[in-house]
Amino acid sequence: MSLRIPTIADVRAAEPIIRQHVFPAPLIRSYTLERELQLPPTRRVWLKDYGWTPAGSFKLLGALNWMANSLERIGDRPVAAHSSGNFASGIAFAGMRYQKRVIVVMPETAPRIKFERTRSFGAEIRTYDIARDHETGERDRITREIAEQEQAVQASPYDDPFVIAGNGVGAWEVVQDLQRARRGVSHFYCPISGGGLMAGQALAIADGFPAARIIGVEPAGADDFRQSLAAGSIVRLAKPTSICDGLLSYDVGQHNWPILQQLVRQSLAIADTATQQAMKWLYDQHGLRTEPSGAITVAGLLGGQIDLTGDGDIVVVISGRNVDENAFRRFIGD
Incomplete structure (x- = not known):
């Protein structure tokens, strides 16, 4: 049986369904990241914070x-x-x-x-x-x-056309917000595990900003997608390990892989120590108490592995905030 791979039309069809239940997650401008990255005044950095939702994540x-x-x-x-x-x-x-x-x-x-x-x-x-x-x-x-x-x-948590399309609505919100402001996007950072978030988000970003560079971010101990890109086929990990408990899928989904392979050309493998530093940075600079899986994208951005040359803005997905207080304090070294 052939798979039904979702498209941008499915993302658009999902938007009115989502709007019946929740308002868009906020798109927050990070002046501190703009200064940290030494961007020119014409460029901006935006955090799409899904921790705001009733479930605390996307x-x-x-x-x-x-x-x-x-x-x-x-x-x-x-x-x-x-x-x-x-x-x-x-x-x-x-x-x-x-x-x-x-x-x-x-x-x-x-x-x-x-x-x-x-x-x-x-x-x-x-x-x-x-x-x-x-x-x-x-x-x-x-x-x-x-x-x-x-x-x-x-219900699959990530390997399903309706799940992928629903997740894409968040990035469709980003597209609409920035297009209304007459702004472009040069780089888009998003965490990846099973691929249900990244596949949906990539569909929307690639449609709205075709020149944007879509970058996956995953833990170094659970980088199955990075390995899959290199191999040209899905790689399954025997035992993914990381403090990012939300990014420990063994492999990406069958429905996600064709989208990811086409639209996401690079994925960064991030050490847990860098993710912990990003959690502390977000807390100190923005007052955001994020879970490790949510902060890993900021670690990827601050790690300097990507050439940020370009004319557009940078968008960073904060996928969730669901972390226990004692664990959070331990992660950030308090």
């Missing part, structure tokens, strides 16, 4: 679009999904909005805030041992069992 965008487009298939059945935590709260929020029962499978070690947000929207949670999952396959097994025993409809 994940509810794709979840809402998936739920809205799956209502007939779901009917009276529950929805089952696995997640490191952010999609759990996103699909839980979507279930609450559409009055559907949601069951999610999460790592036992997920941040407490991700458990709390997910439960606050009414979802049921089952847990697994992520440290041994690469050997046991427990995550997928439990999710399949829920689907079979509860007759649940499975």
Whole structure:
């Protein structure tokens, strides 16, 4: 069976669905990053902060679009999904909005805030041992069992056309905001793991700003996409490791790969220490308490690996803020 790869038309179709439930995440100008990078006065740096959403990350965008487009298939059945935590709260929020029962499978070690947000929207949670999952396959097994025993409809956290298109709405907002201001984009930094966020965002940015350089950012211990680009085919990691708990997918999705391969020509592998420094920088300079997966793009920008020459603005995706207070303080060295 051939895959249905989403297009910019799917992103545009998802926007009115998303608007029924949430307002656009803010696009914040970073004067401090402009000074840090020594940009000329004609260029600006923007942070697209998805931590502002009710679920604390971008994940509810794709979840809402998936739920809205799956209502007939779901009917009276529950929805089952696995997640490191952010999609759990996103699909839980979507279930609450559409009055559907949601069951999610999460790592036992997920941040407490991700458990709390997910439960606050009414979802049921089952847990697994992520440290041994690469050997046991427990995550997928439990999710399949829920689907079979509860007759649940499975939702993918990233490998689905509706999820990809919904996630792309955030970047479509960026395009509309900056085009209204008559500004261009030269560089776009976005985290990448399973690829559901980057694929949707890349569709929108490439359509609105065809000359923009779209750059992936991933942990050095979980850089499957960077390796996939080099190999020309999807590379699956045996055991991804990083403090970026939201960026530990084994590989990118089948629906995402064609989009990523076409539109994303480079991905940066970032050490966890650099991500921790970026978390502290964002907190000190902007008062933003971001999770590691959200701050990694700023680490990529500040790392100086990319030639920033160009005439347009730089856009940096802050994908989420769901981090426990004690972990955050430990990461930033307080």
